[in-house]
Amino acid sequence: MKDIVVSTLTIVLLVFVLSLQLLSGGGESPAPIPAEQVRTLAAALDSQGLHKQAVAEFRRYLDIARIPPQQRANILYHIGTTYLDQLEDYENALAAFIELSHLYPTSPVTRDAEKRMIKCYEGMRRGFDAQKKLRQLTDLEPDAEPQGEGPVVAQIGDRKITLDQIERDLEQKGEYYQKNFATPEKKLEYLKTMIFTDLLADAARRKEYNRDAEIRRQVRNFEKEILAAKVYNEEVRQKIETKPDDLELYYKAHQSEFVESKTVTVAHIQVDSQERAAEVKKALDEGMAFDEAAAQYSMDARTKNNGGMLGAVQGGRNFIPGVGQSPDLAAKLLALEKDAISEPLQSPNGYHLFRALEIKPEKQLSLQEARPRVEALVNQMKEQALQKELLERMMQAEKVNIFDDVLKRELPSTTQPSSPAGDL
Incomplete structure (x- = not known):
């Protein structure tokens, strides 16, 4: 005052x-x-x-x-x-x-x-x-990014966007984007997204958000990940060499892993009670066709007019299409003979009568049949070895020290101490 x-x-x-x-x-x-x-x-x-x-x-x-x-x-x-x-x-x-x-x-x-x-x-x-x-x-040049040779499809002030830039952008984002933005209409949609992103980024720079400490930290981390991935590809992935002998040796050592499990393709009739299931089973035993019984009695609207078709039950997966996970039920279905009809079986959805339509027995895959999976596993094993070697070499060259004792001292232990006998 x-x-x-x-x-x-x-x-x-x-x-x-x-x-x-x-x-x-x-x-x-x-x-x-x-x-x-x-x-x-x-x-x-x-x-x-x-x-x-x-x-x-x-x-x-x-x-x-x-x-x-x-x-x-x-x-x-x-x-x-x-x-x-x-x-x-x-x-x-x-x-x-x-x-x-x-x-x-x-x-x-x-x-x-x-x-x-x-x-x-x-x-x-x-x-x-x-x-x-x-x-x-x-000193930010808008065309610092190499401009494509294709036709100019948009202009933001004095900054030009070419068709080649759109294609390059989609290519960097991967196959999914390339497939989903292949038509002229979809490319126009993507172009508008590019323009909107550029305008938002321009507005952010004018507000000097690019000077914000947290944003700069995120940019540095993103840049670090890109640079690290570049060197990792050069020093690890591009040095992986897998020969036919490598695949054959791995296949022979792990042959039991390349087995195609038994599968049973099943159809079903779903009802609401065990008594109703017994009635339908009796009708089937007396000669009623399974397709006809499914259409007349089944409560599953999705399958009743399609002969009750559910799909394949595969050994080791314990999954029944349309029913869900059930190890006990899967085991009983895998034990059915071809064209056999099960006794009434219960699930969370009600009671079912299952019929085995087709059976594929367990099969040992040949190297040729298992080759894509064998090759992926061998490459993964070699990549891990090269990664470990590179890490050890770089840590030694850069004189890296990890103070694990500090971590153990500063961070709380995740293991719970055992209770004394007197507390029981």
Whole structure:
């Protein structure tokens, strides 16, 4: 409160002094007002929130004062920031910053003034100029990425997007994207997504989100992963050499792993009670066709008009299509003979009568039949060996030390202490 009273008195006294100076001259021209008094008045007006009047006085001060260039630059910067932050007058703020940039290009405040021009352009809805200014400040070339040779399909300001860039972008994202964005209509859809992403990224840079510590950390981590993957491919994956003899040796040593399990293709009739299942079983035993019984009695709307077809039950998987996981039920179905009909069997869905439509016995796969899987396993084994060798070599070369004792000391143990006998 005391500061407000003092500032108000200062303004009143300054106005009074200026009035006396005007009156004392009589018919003569008024005496020049000392520049320092004008500066003090401007500062007092500013402190009272009279920013528009303060800017006018700071301008008058610049017109009459003989001050060093750096001080003039600082006042221009203050005028610009007042227009921008206090008055939200983007045009006058921009004018002040441009004046500062042109008249005092080497001033320490000029760089920040040029950054604030971006906010002025944004406030004036001149996004293109804002992006252009950002590129000037960051030396960011929009076409730093190699431009494709194909036709230009879009343009963002002076930045061009070619058909080749779309194809390259899709290729980097993998086969799924290439297949799903193959048609002209889908490529147009993807192009709009690319443009939207670019515009959002441009807006983020203008807001200087790229200077945010957390975002920069994430970018560094992402860059680190890409670089690490590049070296890993060169030092590990590209050095994997698998010969036919390697596949044959592995196959012979692990032949029991390459067995095709027995499968039974089944159909079913589902009812709501054991009694109902017994009635249907009796009808089947008396000669009723399974397809006919399924259509007449089954509660499974998905299969009743298709002969009750469920699908294959495979040994070792314990999964029955349309029913779910059930080791006991799977074992009983795998034991059925071809065309045999089971006794009523219970599941969470109700009671079932199953029929074995087709049986494929267990089969030992030949090397040729198992080759894709054998090759994948051999490559995986060799990759792990090369990875271990590379890690050990790099850790030794870089003098890496892992302080596992610190980890054990600082992190709580996950093992629970055994209970004393007296607690039982």
